[in-house]
Amino acid sequence: MPEPVTEQTISVEINGEAYEQEVEARKLLVHFIRDVVDLTGTHVGCDTGNCGACTVLMDGKTVKSCMLLAIQADGSKITTVEGLAGADGELTPLQRAFSASHALQCGYCTPGMLLSATYLLEQNPHPSEEEIRRGIQGNICRCTGYVNIVEAIRSAAEGNA
Amino acid sequence: MLLRQVEYARPETVDEAVRLLASREDARALAGGQSLVNVMKTRVAAPELVVDLNRIKELRSIETGPSGELVLGAMVTYDELIRSPEVQAARPILAEVAQTIADVQVRNRGTVGGNLCVNDPTNHLPPLCATTGATMTIRALEAERTVSSDEFFQGVYLTAVTPGEMLTRVTIPARAAGEGDGWASVTLGKEGTGIVNVAATVSDGRARIAIGCVSATPIVVEAEADEVSVRKAVADASLDPPSDVHASADYRRHLAQVLAWRATSQALEGAA
Numbered sequence: 001m002p003e004p005v006t007e008q009t010i011s012v013e014i015n016g017e018a019y020e021q022e023v024e025a026r027k028l029l030v031h032f033i034r035d036v037v038d039l040t041g042t043h044v045g046c047d048t049g050n051c052g053a054c055t056v057l058m059d060g061k062t063v064k065s066c067m068l069l070a071i072q073a074d075g076s077k078i079t080t081v082e083g084l085a086g087a088d089g090e091l092t093p094l095q096r097a098f099s100a101s102h103a104l105q106c107g108y109c110t111p112g113m114l115l116s117a118t119y120l121l122e123q124n125p126h127p128s129e130e131e132i133r134r135g136i137q138g139n140i141c142r143c144t145g146y147v148n149i150v151e152a153i154r155s156a157a158e159g160n161a
Numbered sequence: 162m163l164l165r166q167v168e169y170a171r172p173e174t175v176d177e178a179v180r181l182l183a184s185r186e187d188a189r190a191l192a193g194g195q196s197l198v199n200v201m202k203t204r205v206a207a208p209e210l211v212v213d214l215n216r217i218k219e220l221r222s223i224e225t226g227p228s229g230e231l232v233l234g235a236m237v238t239y240d241e242l243i244r245s246p247e248v249q250a251a252r253p254i255l256a257e258v259a260q261t262i263a264d265v266q267v268r269n270r271g272t273v274g275g276n277l278c279v280n281d282p283t284n285h286l287p288p289l290c291a292t293t294g295a296t297m298t299i300r301a302l303e304a305e306r307t308v309s310s311d312e313f314f315q316g317v318y319l320t321a322v323t324p325g326e327m328l329t330r331v332t333i334p335a336r337a338a339g340e341g342d343g344w345a346s347v348t349l350g351k352e353g354t355g356i357v358n359v360a361a362t363v364s365d366g367r368a369r370i371a372i373g374c375v376s377a378t379p380i381v382v383e384a385e386a387d388e389v390s391v392r393k394a395v396a397d398a399s400l401d402p403p404s405d406v407h408a409s410a411d412y413r414r415h416l417a418q419v420l421a422w423r424a425t426s427q428a429l430e431g432a433a
Contacts, residue, residue, distance in 0.1 A: 001177045004168035004184075004210050025169035025211075028162065028198075047162050049199050052266060061240070061269040066162070067198045068270070071169050072191075072213055116265060137352070138264025 010074035014039065015083030023070045030054040032070035033080060041081040041111045045140070052139035055112035056080050062119040064138070081111035084118065094118055094156040103152035105143035112139045117153045126157055162202045168210040175219060175300055175329055181212045183302050183325035190214055190327050192236060192275035195267050220274070220329060223247050229335035231255075235274025235328045242273065251335040252293060254342035254360075254431075258285050261352040274328045277313070280320050280378070287314050288360035288379040291371035293342065295333045301326045314378035340364040341431025345423035346373075347416050349407060356408045357416040361424035363432045368425045370395070372417050375402035382421075391425050392418045 009022045014037055021036055033042050033056065045053030047066055054065040057079040085091050094117050097103070104110045113136060120127060120135035127135060132153045133146070141149060168185075172178040182188045189208035191197055192215075200206040214220055220236035223245045231251045233242070239259040242248055248256045262268055262276075262285055276286040277297065289295075290310040297313045299306055299322055313321045322328050336342060346358040358373035368386040371379040372395070384394035395418045402413035 001180055002170050002172055004170040004181070006166060006168055008169070024166075026164035026167050028164070047202065049195060049267070052264070055266055062266045063270055064266045067194050069169065069191075069194070069198070069211075069213075072171075072194070072215060074171075119265070134352075135265060138266040 008071055008074070010071055012070075012073050012075075013077045015079060025069060025071050027070045028066055029056075029068040029070045029073050030065035032073070033065060033078070036070075039080050039082050043108055043111055045108065045112075050140065051109070052112040052116065052136075053109055055115045055139065057115055057119060060122075062116055062138075079115070081114055084114060092118070093159070094121065094153065097152040097156035097160070098149070101148050101152035101155060103144065103149040104141075109139055109141040109143075113141065113149060117149075117156070120153065121157055127153070129154065132157075164201050165204055165207040167201070167208060169213065170210065171213045171216055173216050173218075175217060175327070178212055178214060178217060179300050179302050179325070179327055181210065182327055185210045186324070188212055188324070190278070192278070193238065193267075193271040194275075195263070195271040196275065196279045196281070214274075214327070225251060225335075226332065231333045231335065233273050233331045233333065235272065235277075235330060237273045239268040239271050239273075239276075243268070252333050252342065253336075254293075254344060255286075255289060255333070258289060258344050258360075261285070261346075263352075273331060277331065278320055278322055278328055280314055280316075280318055282317055282377060283355045283358065283374050285355070285358060285373070288358055288371035288373040289342075289344070290331065290333070291379045291381050292360040292362040292369050293333050294362075295331050297321070297328055298330045298332070299326050300329045305329075307332075310379070311381075316377045319377075336431075337364065339432055341428040341433070343424035343427030343429075343431065345420040345427065347420065357402075357413050357420055359417065359420040359424040361421065361428045363425060363428035368428065370421050370425065372398075372400070372421065375400045375413055375417055386425050386429055388422050388425075391422045395421045 007024045043053040045051035049067045188210040191211040191213045220234040222234045224232045242259045243256045341363045343361040346355045361370045363386045382394045384390040404410040
């Protein structure tokens with residue numbers, strides 16, 4: 001039987017890089033990513049699991065990193081917004097489409113939006129508008145009214161970006 | 162957000178998990194964490210020990226039993242439920258409703274067992290368990306018991322799972338020939354939290370209806386599956402729902418009747 005711990009060394013791969021770090025059991029994954037690994041593209045919005053600004057890909061699926069303990073991510077592979085572009089800094093078609101379609105104003109929700117949209121297009125490369133809207137239901141944007149975000153995702157899906 | 166200091170353990174078997182859960186007075190099972198982690202942030206819950214069930218493989222299976230019944234491990238996620246061919250074959254309403262729970266990220270983490278054990282009155286699965294005749298299997302250190310939904314759901318955030326115990330699986334009978342399931346709800350925003358949720362199952366012209374969001378546990382009524390009888394049965398149930406900023410008690414009582422008939426109509430179509 002595993003002994004209960006209040007801290008433990010975890011191994012996590014983030015954006016292809018391995019991290020081994022001691023974490024407190026009470027540390028949320030989002031704080032590990034931001035404060036320990038220093039990848040501040042993953043945002044804390046509401047801190048109540050509603051807004052999706054902290055969305056990351058964990059083992060290929062989108063999760064809200066404020067609703068996971070960092071210790072739970074031991075052994076997993078995580079992609080944050082910093083890991084989307086290629087090694088040479090070339091943006092993904094979705095990132096280009098967000099820029100071209102003016103799918104952001106303040107940018108606070110954008111990292112989470114991009115990860116939800118990336119996951120959506122992996123699951124469903126040619127979504128309808130309804131499917132796009134359902135795909136980003138867990139991500140709140142207070143600036144755009146979503147119209148240009150939906151447009152950006154649609155245009156990336158159509159290969160226009 | 163800084164949580165209160167907490168101990169953490171990650172068992173790999175149900176045996177280990179129940180031993181851990183029984184080892185502290187205030188140990189909590191951590192399933193998908195989509196409720197528990199949030200209440201730990203607000204410190205409404207501040208368990209001494211969280212027992213993370215996510216690495217217990219035996220809790221993640223979806224199987225079909227000898228009579229076609231669905232046997233869902235407590236740690237099956239909503240997303241797994243939605244994608245499961247076994248669920249599509251035996252009880253597709255579960256996938257149809259799970260598809261409307263919260264959002265993609267929550268469906269990727271949130272679990273069947275978590276939904277049932279939290280037993281928030283607005284949760285989707287308790288009414289469905291009540292209409293489909295689901296049974297819940299609970300493990301303690303040395304014992305295992307299986308209870309009906311009537312016994313399982315005991316109050317707001319309260320179930321038959323007592324400290325030191327855990328839910329391991331949910332068994333849901335396959336839809337019989339001539340049986341249909343329905344679901345209707347009015348939500349806060351599209352597919353948001355329910356103001357009133359209703360599940361219905363129809364068989365041989367009789368409807369079994371479970372109403373969520375109006376009481377601590379799902380309210381079950383039975384009636385002939387026609388509009389007049391269904392509305393009357395719901396009216397006769399003397400519902401005492403909460404009034405809040407989203408809906409008055411009267412409006413919830415009204416919705417309960419309307420939605421009971423909508424869910425029954427959908428069930429009738431499925432039964433035809």
